[in-house]
Amino acid sequence: MSEYRPSEPLLTVEHLTMRFGGLVAVNDLSFVAGKREITAIIGPNGAGKTTVFNCLTGFYRPSVGRLTLHRDGRPRYLERMDGHKIAQAGVARTFQNIRLFSGMSVLENLIVAQHVRLMKASRWTVGGLLGLPGYRRAEREAVELARFWLDRIGLTARADWNAGSLPYGDQRRLEIARAMCTRPVLLCLDEPAAGLNPKESAELNELLLSIRDQEGIGILLIEHDMSVVMEISDHIVVLDYGRKIADGTPDEVRRDPAVIRAYLGEEEDEALPEEVAADLGGGPAGG
Numbered sequence: 001m002s003e004y005r006p007s008e009p010l011l012t013v014e015h016l017t018m019r020f021g022g023l024v025a026v027n028d029l030s031f032v033a034g035k036r037e038i039t040a041i042i043g044p045n046g047a048g049k050t051t052v053f054n055c056l057t058g059f060y061r062p063s064v065g066r067l068t069l070h071r072d073g074r075p076r077y078l079e080r081m082d083g084h085k086i087a088q089a090g091v092a093r094t095f096q097n098i099r100l101f102s103g104m105s106v107l108e109n110l111i112v113a114q115h116v117r118l119m120k121a122s123r124w125t126v127g128g129l130l131g132l133p134g135y136r137r138a139e140r141e142a143v144e145l146a147r148f149w150l151d152r153i154g155l156t157a158r159a160d161w162n163a164g165s166l167p168y169g170d171q172r173r174l175e176i177a178r179a180m181c182t183r184p185v186l187l188c189l190d191e192p193a194a195g196l197n198p199k200e201s202a203e204l205n206e207l208l209l210s211i212r213d214q215e216g217i218g219i220l221l222i223e224h225d226m227s228v229v230m231e232i233s234d235h236i237v238v239l240d241y242g243r244k245i246a247d248g249t250p251d252e253v254r255r256d257p258a259v260i261r262a263y264l265g266e267e268e269d270e271a272l273p274e275e276v277a278a279d280l281g282g283g284p285a286g287g
């Protein structure tokens, strides 16, 4: 199997294995995700995609493997850190199910995301909160960053709305903005297009491409919507039963017989779901 090598590595996953009792959810997975690239992790249900995210973000401690974030010319070994340290190292994530503070305003959601930076500026004292000039500056910067992201996601006019009352597509974009307010170098998105209509899905694609191009960070994407994956990914890693079965560009992956088999099953006459067929090119000779 050929392996994709980005020009500027941001995350190196080596021999990642996660066992739950007798079940091996992720089995000896290695790949490299690049800076300024969108790397998609795809695969059928239960392939192990979310488990990879959970290992990367400290929800699970991997049974085996090394997860290296390359930042400022220095390796950071994520498998040794807890979730808090991983977030500080620059990894942010969103979840399959939206997890906004629904009773808080849109703007407040973006400011709360920056609480660690704010508390640092207060030097963790109430005196700091009340008086230190450094804290006031940090507070101003937090509001500025929140306003910047509100504008990027087109929600400035709804800054005072309760997050829970926003339309679904806006909530999805707000989650991404909230993750960006933590100033990550690696943004992990778990099915960001789930439940979106075609217009919202196109807006999401634009937002993710603009984050890649303008913020210069790396994006790791789990997504079932193949139109999103094939349109915006620079690099795709395909899992099946916890193992990597393909690792390449969208063009390489859509023609890969092992990928087509994983989606199609072994039965030749089994129907490929329409959207998958369209995006995988309809079969080994398609494209």
Ligand SMILES: Nc1ncnc2c1ncn2[C@@H]1O[C@H](COP(=O)(O)OP(=O)(O)OP(=O)(O)O)[C@@H](O)[C@H]1O
Binding pocket: 020, 023, 024, 025, 043, 044, 045, 046, 047, 048, 049, 050, 051, 052
């Ligand atoms: N905490 C856990 N305890 C036991 N088994 C788990 C746990 N988390 C995941 N699994 C199992 O690991 C396997 C991989 O699950 P995972 O959620 O990572 O797959 P996925 O590719 O993200 O699936 P989907 O596309 O349906 O979200 C599944 O068999 C799942 O049941």
